Every structure is written in C-alpha cells, then in structure tokens.
Amino acid sequence: xxxxxxxxxGLRIEVERTGAAVxxxxxxxxxxxxxxxxxxxxxxxxxVAARAVxxxxxxxxxxxxxxxxxxxxxxxxxxxxxxxxxxGPAVGMVFQEPMVSLNPAISVGRQMAEGLSLHLRLxxxxxxxxxxxxxxxxxxxxxxxxxxxxxxxxxxGMRQRIMLASVMLLKPKLLIADEPTTALDTLTQRExxxxxxxxxxxxxxxxVLITHNLGLxxxxxxxxxxxxxxxxxxxxxxRQILSAPQQVYTRQLVEALPRRTTGAVRxxxxxxxxxxxxxxxxxxxxxRFFQRKPGMRAVDGVDLDIHAGETVAVVGGxxxxxxxxxxxxxxxxxxxxxxxxxxxxxxxxxxxxxxRLSSQLVFQDPYSSLDPRMRVGDIVAEPLRHVxxxxxxxxxxxxxxxxxxxxxxGFGGRWPHELSGGQRxxxxxxxxxxxxxxxxxxxxxxxxxxxxxxxxVLKLFERLQVRYGFACLFISHxxxxxxxxxxxxxxxxxxxxxxxxxxxxxxxxxxxDYTKALLAAAPVLDFGKPDEQRVRA
Amino acid sequence: MKIRAxxxxxxxxxxxxxxxxxxxxFWTPFDPLRVNLRAxxxxxxxxxxxxxxxxxxxxxxxxxxxxxxxxxxxxxTVAFAVVIGAALGVVTGYVRGWTDRVIMAVxxxxxxxxxxxxxxxxxxVVGANKFGIVLALGLAYIPSVxxxxxxxxxxxxxxxxxxxxxxxxxxxxxxxxxxVLPNSLAPxxxxxTSMFGWVLLAESALSFLGLxxxxxxxxxxxxxxxxxxxxxxxxxxxxxxxxxxALTLLGxxxxxxxxxxxxxxxxxxx
Numbered sequence: 001x002x003x004x005x006x007x008x009x010g011l012r013i014e015v016e017r018t019g020a021a022v023x024x025x026x027x028x029x030x031x032x033x034x035x036x037x038x039x040x041x042x043x044x045x046x047x048v049a050a051r052a053v054x055x056x057x058x059x060x061x062x063x064x065x066x067x068x069x070x071x072x073x074x075x076x077x078x079x080x081x082x083x084x085x086x087x088g089p090a091v092g093m094v095f096q097e098p099m100v101s102l103n104p105a106i107s108v109g110r111q112m113a114e115g116l117s118l119h120l121r122l123x124x125x126x127x128x129x130x131x132x133x134x135x136x137x138x139x140x141x142x143x144x145x146x147x148x149x150x151x152x153x154x155x156x157g158m159r160q161r162i163m164l165a166s167v168m169l170l171k172p173k174l175l176i177a178d179e180p181t182t183a184l185d186t187l188t189q190r191e192x193x194x195x196x197x198x199x200x201x202x203x204x205x206x207x208v209l210i211t212h213n214l215g216l217x218x219x220x221x222x223x224x225x226x227x228x229x230x231x232x233x234x235x236x237x238x239r240q241i242l243s244a245p246q247q248v249y250t251r252q253l254v255e256a257l258p259r260r261t262t263g264a265v266r267x268x269x270x271x272x273x274x275x276x277x278x279x280x281x282x283x284x285x286x287x288r289f290f291q292r293k294p295g296m297r298a299v300d301g302v303d304l305d306i307h308a309g310e311t312v313a314v315v316g317g318x319x320x321x322x323x324x325x326x327x328x329x330x331x332x333x334x335x336x337x338x339x340x341x342x343x344x345x346x347x348x349x350x351x352x353x354x355x356r357l358s359s360q361l362v363f364q365d366p367y368s369s370l371d372p373r374m375r376v377g378d379i380v381a382e383p384l385r386h387v388x389x390x391x392x393x394x395x396x397x398x399x400x401x402x403x404x405x406x407x408x409x410g411f412g413g414r415w416p417h418e419l420s421g422g423q424r425x426x427x428x429x430x431x432x433x434x435x436x437x438x439x440x441x442x443x444x445x446x447x448x449x450x451x452x453x454x455x456x457v458l459k460l461f462e463r464l465q466v467r468y469g470f471a472c473l474f475i476s477h478x479x480x481x482x483x484x485x486x487x488x489x490x491x492x493x494x495x496x497x498x499x500x501x502x503x504x505x506x507x508x509x510x511x512x513d514y515t516k517a518l519l520a521a522a523p524v525l526d527f528g529k530p531d532e533q534r535v536r537a
Numbered sequence: 538m539k540i541r542a543x544x545x546x547x548x549x550x551x552x553x554x555x556x557x558x559x560x561x562x563f564w565t566p567f568d569p570l571r572v573n574l575r576a577x578x579x580x581x582x583x584x585x586x587x588x589x590x591x592x593x594x595x596x597x598x599x600x601x602x603x604x605x606x607x608x609x610x611x612x613x614t615v616a617f618a619v620v621i622g623a624a625l626g627v628v629t630g631y632v633r634g635w636t637d638r639v640i641m642a643v644x645x646x647x648x649x650x651x652x653x654x655x656x657x658x659x660x661x662v663v664g665a666n667k668f669g670i671v672l673a674l675g676l677a678y679i680p681s682v683x684x685x686x687x688x689x690x691x692x693x694x695x696x697x698x699x700x701x702x703x704x705x706x707x708x709x710x711x712x713x714x715x716x717v718l719p720n721s722l723a724p725x726x727x728x729x730t731s732m733f734g735w736v737l738l739a740e741s742a743l744s745f746l747g748l749x750x751x752x753x754x755x756x757x758x759x760x761x762x763x764x765x766x767x768x769x770x771x772x773x774x775x776x777x778x779x780x781x782x783a784l785t786l787l788g789x790x791x792x793x794x795x796x797x798x799x800x801x802x803x804x805x806x807x
Contacts, residue, residue, distance in 0.1 A: 330704065356706040369697035373719045373802060383705045415802040431701070 003072065004029035005206050006053065006174055011066030013048055013057065013230075022061060023049045024230045030174070030223075035197070035207045037221035037238060039214065039253070041450040042421075045230040046210050050176050054091055055083045071173060088115050092167035092205075094196075096179040098159035102151040109147035112166040119170060134165040138195055156318075157188035164196055171203045178210045185317040185477050190521040193220060212451055214257060215480075215523030218242055226250050256455035258484035260507075270308030272344075273471050274329070274439060277303045279338030281321075281328045298324040300495035301338070306471050308438065313474040313486035313503075315518065321495035322475045326441040329473065330359055342439075357386055360432040360470075364444035366424035370416040376427055377403070377412025383435040398434060405467075406430045406460060422453035426460065433464055441473045446481055458484060479522040483507055491515045544795040550788025558605035567595035569602040570753050578771045588773040590763070599755040600777045606750060607757040608785065610670050611736040617675035619729050622682025627721060629683065630690030631713050641687070644680045652677035652735075653742055660748045667750060670743060674736055685728050689721040696720075723797055730793030734786040741782075757782050 006029065013023040023045040030036045040046040051057055053068055055075065068075040070090065075083065087093075095101040103111060112131045116122060122130075128147070135143035138161040151159060160180060167175065177196065181189035197220060200207045209221060217224050221238040226249065234247045245251040281299040299321045306312050314322040327333045329340060331351035340347040347355045360383075363369035370379055381399045384390055390398075403409050406426040416424060425445065432440055445461065446454040462485055465472060476482050482489060482503075489506040491499040491514065499512040510516045566586070573593035581588045587596040629640040647655065652674075659673035693699065694717060702712040741758025743749040745765075750756045752763075757778040764774035 332700065332703065353706070356704075359704070361701065361704045363697045363701065365697060369701055371698040371702075371716050371720070382702070382707070386706045417803045428701075431705075435705075 005032045005034075005071060006030045006208075007067070007069040008049070008053070009067045009069075011049060011052060011068065012064045013045070013052060013061055014064050016060050016062045021230050023052070026066075026227070026230075026232045028225045028232065028235055030206050030208060032173070033201075033204050033206055035200070035209065035220055035222050037209045037211060037217040037224040038227060039211060039217055039224055040227035041212060041452065043229060044227040046227050047178055049227070050178060050208055050210055053174075053176065054087055054093060055080070056087075056093075085119070088170045088172065089119050090172060091174045091176065092170060092172035094160070094163050094167055094175065094177045094180045096182055098156045098163060098183060101163055102159055104151050106150075107147070108149055108151060108154075108162055111151075112147075112162070112169060115166060115170050130169060131165075134169050135162070137199070138162070138165045139191075140165075155188075157184050157192060160184065160188075160192050161195065164192065164199065168199045168203065168205070172205055174206050174208065175200060176208045176210070179212070180209075181216075182211075182213075186479065186518060186521045187317050189216075190523075213523070214242060214253065214451070219523040226253070252452055256452045258455065258458060258480040260483045260503075270310070272305060273308045273342070274306040275304075275339075275341040276329055277339050277341075279303075279325070279328055279340070280336040281324050281333060282336045297336075297495050299328055299335070302492075302495075302497055304329075304490065304497070304500075306439070306473065308471055309465075309469045310487045311465065311472040311474050311485050312488045312490060313476060313482040314490045314492055315476060315479060315482055316492035317477065317518070319494075320492040322477075322492050323443055324495075325492070326361070326443050326473055326475050330361060330441055331355070332361075357435065358438040360435070360437040360440045362425075362428055362432050362440060362442040362445045365448055366421050366428055367448075369428050370424055372416055374416075375412065376408075376414050376416065376419070379416070379427060380412075380430045380434055383431060387435060402430045402434045405433075405464065420453075422449050422457060425449060425453075425457055429457070429461065429464070433468060433470070436468060437470050439471050439473070441475065443475045444477070445474075447476070447478060454481070461485065479507075479518065491518070541795060543791045547788045547791030547793075547795060550784055551792055554604060554608060554785055554788065557601055558608060561598075561601035561605055565595075565598035565601050567598045569594060569598040569755055578767065580771070581773055587777045588771065590760075590771075590774055591767065596760075596774060596777050599760060600757070600781060603755040603757045603760055603778065604781065606667070606754065607737060607740065607782075610667055610674075610740055610750070610756070611733050613671045614674045614678070614736045615729050615732050617671055618678040618682055618732065619725060621675070622679045623686050623718070623722070623725055625679070626683045626686025627690050627713055627718050630687040630721075631694050631709070631717055640683070644683050647676075647680040648684065653739060656739065656743065657746070657748060660743065665748050665751050670740060670749060673743075674739055677739075678732055678736070682725065682728060682732075685724050686721055689724055690717055693717050693720050723801060726793055726797040726800070730790050733789045733793075734782075737782050737785065 008029070009027045011023055011026045012021060014021055026045070026049055028036070038046045038050060048057065048061060052063055053070065053075070057063065070086070078086070102108070109128070109131055112134070113127045116127045116130065131147060132143045135146055140146050140158065140161060146162070154162065175196070180196070181192055184192065193216065196207065199205070209216065211217065217238050223236065224238040224241045225235045226233040226241065226247070228249050234241060234245065234250045241250060242254060245254055279299055279302045280297060283296045283298050302325055304312070314325060316322050324333070328335045331340065331347055331349065334349060342355050377399055380402055381395055384395050384398060399412065400409070403411055406429055408423060408426055411419070411423070416427070419427065429445070442461070446457050449457060458481060474482065474485055486503045489501065489503050490497055491506065491512065493514045499506065499510070499515045506515060507519065510519055571594060573589070576585070576589050576593040578591055579585050579589040585595050585597070587600065589595055590599070625640055629637045655677040656673040659676055660669055663669040663672055699712060699716055702716050707715070737757065740749055740756060741761045744756060744759035745762035749759050752759060760778040761775055761782070764778070767774050
C-alpha cells in the first residue's frame with residue numbers, strides 16, 4: 001500500500017487562554033483519491049481539525065502537539081511562507097456559507113484568476129481560457145458572462161459551484177469541504193456534491209467532507225471519521241460505520257435519524273379547522289402614479305385545508321414560497337388575494353383576536369426568536385397576558401408545568417443566552433404551546449439544531465401534539481423530519497402546490513416530477529436488510 | 538459580586554461630586570457671591586485654597602457652588618434629550634411609513650444646524666435661565682439620539698422575537714415598549730455619557746456668549762468663560778473648573794460603561 005496523502009497523528013489543539021482542548025489526540029489518514037467524511041455535531045472539533053491542515057486556525061486556538069504530514073512533508077516544520085504556497089495547489093478549501101465566501105466587490109472571473117496567477121505563471125489569455133473551461137465544467141450556463149459578473153447575481157447553489165470551480169482550477173491534491181451544502185436545499189445539495197465528486201475523480205483529488213449529515217456520508221464517502229467533543233470516536237468504512245456502529249455515540253447518531261412511525265396516519269382527521277383558498281402573496285410590487293407594477297408572486301393561488309389535530313407538512317426547495325405561505329396563513333404578512341377561514345369564520349386581513357389567540361408560530365432560529373433581555377420564565381409567561389381570569393399564581397403554575405413538560409423544569413430564572421440551541425428551541429415551543437393553541441405553524445423548527453437534538457425536539461413536539469391536540473403546519477425542507485411527523489404532505493414549487501396527499505402516498509407513490517426529484521435528491525440510508533426500513537437522512 | 542475598577546473609580550468620582558454639590562448647598566468656605574475688591578486675583582494661599590477671581594470671590598467656594606448647577610443642568614439636559622429622542626426613535630423606526638418620513642425629515646433638518654446655533658435660537662425665545670438651557674440644549678441633542686435609536690430599532694424590529702410578540706397577540710405599543718425599546722438602548726447609554734460632556738461644555742459656550750446661567754451665579758461653564766482673559770496672569774481661575782469638568786466626564790464615562798454592561802444580561806456575568 002502506498003503512503004497516505006494526508007496523515008494526521010495525535011493532533012491536539014487548545015484554547016490559548018485556558019488550555020482547554022478543542023481537538024484532543026485525533027489521528028486519521030486519507031489516501032490519494034479517497035473520499036473521507038468527518039462527521040460530528042457542533043463543538044465536536046471537526047472544522048478546527050480540518051482547518052489545522054491548512055494552518056488556518058481561528059485566532060485564540062493553538063496547535064499543541066501532533067503531526068500533520070501532507071504528501072510526505074511535515075506541515076509543523078514548514079515555514080508560514082511555504083505553507084502559503086501549499087494552500088491552493090496542494091490543498092483547497094470550500095466553505096459552508098456561499099453567500100459570504102465570495103468577495104462581493106470583485107468579479108467572479110478575477111476571483112477565480114487570483115489563485116492561478118498567484119501560483120502559476122500563465123499568460124492572461126490562458127488564465128481566462130482555463131477559468132471559462134472550469135465554469136463550463138461546473139455546469140454554469142453562460143461562462144463568458146459569468147466570468148465578468150459579480151457574486152450577488154448568483155444564487156447560493158451557483159455561488160457554491162463557482163467556489164468549487166475556483167478551488168479546483170488549481171487541481172489540488174486534497175479538497176477540504178466544510179459543510180459545503182448545509183445552506184442549500186436538497187436538490188441543489190445533490191447537484192453540487194455530484195459535481196464535486198466528478199471533479200475530484202477527474203483530477204485524482206482526495207476529498208475531506210466535513211458534515212453532520214449521515215445521508216451524505218452514506219451516499220458519497222468511502223471512509224468516515226466520527227468525532228465528539230474534540231475526540232475521535234470511531235473510524236472505518238462509511239458503510240460499516242452506518243450499518244453496524246461499534247461505539248455508543250455513533251449508534252446514537254444513527255438512531256437519531258428520523259424514521260417513519262409504523263402504521264398509517266396517526267389519527268383520523270378531525271373537523272375542518274382551517275381553510276385557505278386562492279391565497280396570493282406578492283413582494284416588491286410598487287405603486288407608481290398611474291399604474292401598478294406587479295411584484296414577485298411568492299405564493300400564487302394556494303388552496304389548503306387543515307383539520308383539527310393533524311400535522312400537514314409543507315415541503316419544497318428554497319424559494320418555493322413555503323415560509324411565506326405559513327406567515328400569510330397566520331395573517332402576519334398581507335396577502336394580495338384569497339381567503340383564510342378559521343373554524344368556519346373568515347379571518348380578516350388584520351387577524352381578529354380570536355384567531356390571534358388560538359394560533360401560534362415556532363421559528364427556525366432559536367437564537368433570534370427569544371428576547372435576550374427577558375428571563376426564560378417571563379418569555380413563557382408572556383402569551384398568558386392575554387388569557388383573562390388568570391391569577392398570578394395560576395400563571396406561574398402554568399409556566400412551571402409547561403417548562404416541566406418541555407424538560408426544562410427550574411429553568412425559569414435563566415437568561416436565553418445561558419441555554420443551548422436545543423434548549424432555546426424547547427423554550428420557543430413552550431411559549432407557543434402554553435396558551436393551548438388550536439393551530440401552530442412550525443417553520444423549519446429543527447433545521448438549526450444538531451442531529452441528536454433534532455431527534456429529541458421532534459419527539460417532544462410529537463408528544464405535545466398528542467397531549468394538547470393542536471393542528472400543525474410543519475414547514476421543512478428536511479424530508480426525513482417530515483416523514484417522521486407528518487400526516488399529510490403538501491409539495492410546493494414556485495409558489496404553487498404541485499402535489500398533496502397522505503404521507504405514505506407522497507413518499508411511496510409520488511406523482512409529480514418535482515416531488516420525485518425531491519425524494520430522489522434526499523440521501524437514503526439503505527442497509528439492504530429486509531426487516532429494517534429505509535432511513536432518510 | 539465582583540466590582541470592576543471602572544465601576545469603583547467612576548463611582549468614587551461621581552460620589553465626591555455629589556457630596557460636594559450637596560455640601561455647597563449648606564456651606565462653602567466663603568460666600569461664593571461676595572465681592573472683595575481688596576483681594577482681587579489672589580493666587581492660591583492658606584486662606585483662599587484655590588485663589589480668588591477678578592472680583593475677589595473665592596474660587597473654591599464658587600467651584601463648589603457651581604458643581605450643583607452645572608451637573609443638574611447637564612443631567613436634566615441629557616435625560617430630556619434621551620427620553621424624547623429614544624421615544625421618537627423607537628416610534629419612527631418601528632412604525633416606518635409616513636410617520637417615519639415626516640419625523641426623519643424634521644430630524645435631519647435639525648441635524649443640519651450646528652447644535653449650538655439651534656440652542657442659541659431657543660435661548661433667545663425662552664430666556665436665559667436654568668430651564669431655558671435644559672430646553673435649548675436638549676432640543677439641540679435630540680436629533681442625534683433619534684438617529685442612533687432609529688438605526689438600532691431598524692435591525693431589532695426584524696428579529697424573530699418581535700414577530701413572536703406579534704403572534705402572541707401583543708399590541709404594537711406593547712411590543713415597542715417591552716421588546717424593542719430595551720434592546721435598542723445599549724448604544725444610547727454610550728451616547729448619553731458622551732453627551733454629558735458636550736453639554737457641560739456647551740453650557741460654558743452659551744455662558745461665554747452671555748446666554749448661559751446669568752452671572753453672578755457660578756457654573757463651571759461661566760467660570761471657565763470669564764477666566765479666559767486671565768489665562769496667563771492667573772491660570773488657577775481656569776484650572777479649577779476645567780479640572781472639575783474633566784474629572785466629571787471621566788467619572789460619568791466609566792460609570793456609563795459599567796452601567797451598560799450591568800444592564801445587559803449577556804455581559805452581567807463577565
């Protein structure tokens with residue numbers, strides 16, 4: 001066997017000030033042309049470990065011990081100048097956030113050319129030709145135009161392709177991709193990753209994919225490294241790790257993947273609770289003096305019924321209008337046309353008291369949905385202001401019970417910043433449920449959370465729903481979560497509903513092409529065991 | 538709780554200041570207004586610790602007596618500007634639309650005037666007395682408070698907890714007062730402490746132009762202003778009030794910083 005391309009041994013990285021280990025005794029190798037996944041939750045040190053290869057540690061962190069050998073050279077003994085020369089031609093990196101990893105003030109072409117002109121001495125024409133070739137290779141429609149365009153003209157998926165193109169231009173031996181598709185929707189995610197694999201194969205590049213998504217590991221990686229709190233938990237063949245995890249933590253991760261609850265739809269649908277017809281929402285329309293310029297239709301004529309106690313999931317790619325639909329149904333944003341009926345009564349454009357008090361919203365980002373200057377107990381108590389005939393004692397009791405219900409008994413006196421993301425989301429859920437609503441819109445409630453936390457929060461949500469019997473509009477791009485919680489599924493594309501049906505119908509017998517594409521793009525863990533169902537990740 | 542050096546030094550300076558002002562209300566070494574032409578421009582001595590001014594009045598007594606006036610005027614002015622400015626800023630940033638456009642148009646017009654000119658105009662209308670100064674300087678400083686608050690409010694109003702408040706069924710006014718306002722005040726605390734200094738100086742500028750607190754009542758501002766011709770021959774006249782202004786500013790700034798940190802739950806444990 002040949003020597004590995006990259007050999008990390010006993011790597012330890014500390015916080016300079018406190019000496020706390022961020023990465024502790026981590027060793028792994030990657031061979032030439034191999035696809036390795038580094039898996040872990042936030043705080044596991046996976047990003048820091050990978051960045052150490054390039055010598056790009058965030059300020060305040062320091063490598064204490066360990067060897068990083070790239071292609072026979074020990075990077076610890078290499079001068080910073082030499083290390084800089086390695087970045088690009090030897091090791092390339094693609095970052096998570098395509099919206100901010102390209103410089104908005106420089107044209108795409110110049111950014112791509114930067115690496116080439118820095119590391120290779122080539123005539124301008126040659127550089128341009130190579131860039132155009134590469135842009136065509138990553139399936140950008142009009143390379144010549146793209147070359148002179150600026151980053152803001154492109155969507156997240158396109159930018160990530162441009163990023164990939166500019167990194168691969170230098171034909172690096174090793175490509176480090178740090179959650180490259182986390183900010184993208186499922187369809188785009190698949191396109192970008194497929195491209196990455198193709199390019200890597202063409203150039204013989206090894207890939208380190210840093211991810212929290214086990215589905216991607218199953219689909220793309222040959223080997224996987226599992227990390228937890230800075231330590232290496234398990235390494236081995238990707239299939240092996242996923243189908244027969246040896247360590248407790250790895251098993252937890254695999255088990256945390258959402259699964260379809262066995263049996264058909266959980267409850268028979270109750271009475272008709274909400275009914276939306278012909279709903280349209282427009283953005284950016286401008287009234288001029290005499291004519292009205294039509295805006296972008298985010299929601300374009302949606303009809304939807306929701307029955308008491310059921311969970312209706314809305315799925316679709318980014319820009320499909322699913323978030324807008326949720327807000328418009330709650331009458332939080334003005335709609336251009338259409339009706340919202342709640343319990344047989346028409347809800348006016350400015351929601352009436354009855355509807356406002358019986359509907360609630362759970363947000364995606366638990367970091368911005370809680371007022372940082374209010375204690376947790378006060379946050380949960382706030383909706384009770386509008387419940388009449390409740391004494392201060394009753395109110396406190398109800399808040400305590402609710403906190404207990406979401407597993408955070410005794411947290412009332414804490415501040416939001418003292419809680420983790422998962423705990424914050426529990427508080428947000430408690431706030432939504434405390435007034436016993438009939439209808440809850442949950443807008444990507446678990447997308448911002450770690451895998452194991454996602455599973456806990458989803459389970460909590462389901463339990464609360466059984467207990468309190470509210471109907472839920474579950475907005476998500478995460479098909480796995482949808483498969484676990486939904487009774488019915490609505491598929492949206494371009495502001496319209498293209499297909500709706502029971503969960504099993506949509507997942508097992510999709511009719512519309514867009515639904516099929518969505519399902520195909522979602523990676524699946526399939527271990528080929530007859531007694532175990534397929535798990536979507 | 539651990540008390541930081543900031544808080545300790547700031548607290549000490551302001552404590553001394555308040556103690557002085559209170560003492561001066563009952564007792565000063567000499568009557569700050571008594572003219573004694575035989576003791577004109579005496580340098581500091583055992584009798585007159587900080588010397589005497591051009592009318593033979595005791596500088597120490599006048600500095601002590603001026604502390605109350607100067608600091609009261611500055612404090613009231615800042616309070617007035619911050620309360621009105623923050624209220625307008627929150628409303629204009631939160632409500633947007635026509636309200637925003639009208640308030641900001643007036644505000645920007647006021648901002649275009651030099652503050653002191655604006656204050657002069659107001660002083661001429663309301664007359665030269667303590668409350669005239671508070672009103673005049675307050676009005677002159679409101680526009681910058683409005684600008685700063687509106688800027689923060691524009692970002693705060695897009696936060697999801699504001700939408701959450703709306704979903705709960707809270708009125709717009711309640712959301713503004715309970716969620717938007719407290720979260721928009723951190724930059725105001727910083728602005729207010731620096732404003733305190735500007736006001737102390739602006740008051741002296743007004744006095745210099747003959748529109749401040751009318752003589753013979755002492756303020757640090759008018760003491761500083763009247764000491765100007767004697768800068769070379771009797772430097773002690775300007776040193777005493779000047780040093781007082783400087784130390785007060787230092788104290789207020791230190792205290793303001795620690796107050797801002799203390800009020801923010803995210804910083805309170807640092």
